[in-house]
């Protein structure tokens with residue numbers, strides 16, 4: 001199962017949600033891969049520590065070799081590293097992704113990630129793609145490569161406008177490149193129970209027929225702790241409220257995946 005976590009807005013929880021869902025998959029015994037396509041490398045740092053910066057064969061190298069005509073091509077698996085957590089693997093980011101983006105774009109390499117992931121899928125049962133806060137070559141590659149999309153949402157009224165734009169983009173990508181792309185749903189992150197606006201926004205979205213997960217993710221300092229200690233919540237604080245909400249979200253995604261499989265069988 002290849003899942004992309006995307007919202008062109010920064011700071012909504014893409015990295016926190018993708019890495020924590022991946023860690024939960026891994027802790028349940030699934031061989032799991034996180035692909036970090038954001039030049040900021042936050043997922044790579046969260047799961048591999050600072051040392052990710054020194055890794056030679058990273059996501060940028062994966063794309064770079066798609067530009068060269070000569071030399072023995074490496075397999076996508078050569079750009080993947082094992083984390084210290086069992087079953088959890090990462091294809092790390094690198095700032096060089098920014099340098100090669102234009103050339104990848106102009107030479108029409110948009111399907112390369114999809115081709116690679118289709119091969120890796122036989123080895124990794126769960127693949128999560130963390131994306132940059134922009135609709136660029138990498139996020140589009142991810143939307144083309146993925147089976148389903150999870151959209152983190154931070155309950156602010158500007159975000160709602162952006163969300164409508166995002167759903168239009170997804171529709172376009174579906175039509176032009178990936179008819180099978182499913183929308184798992186919208187994950188409300190950093191939900192504040194006391195505030196009126198978030199509740200109102202969510203009610204509107206549900207009324208408009210948007211698929212909003214019932215598991216809202218609370219705002220908790222544990223997330224920041226987990227990020228700074230480079231330990232996913234399922235290992236740092238397994239019984240914490242936020243961890244349990246993420247586990248419930250993981251279960252819902254699993255049910256959606258089963259339903260999808262049953263439908264296509």
Ligand SMILES: Nc1ncnc2c1ncn2[C@@H]1O[C@H](COP(=O)(O)OP(=O)(O)O)[C@@H](O)[C@H]1O
Nearest residue numbers: 010011012013014015016190218219220223224
């Ligand atoms: N549920 C949460 N509770 C508290 N802090 C959170 C939560 N989700 C994300 N954050 C914090 O918000 C910031 C942005 O989250 P991040 O996952 O990096 O977003 P994105 O990848 O979309 O830019 C990070 O500092 C992270 O620690």
Ligand SMILES: [Mg+2]
Nearest residue numbers: 014015038042
């Ligand atoms: Mg991020």
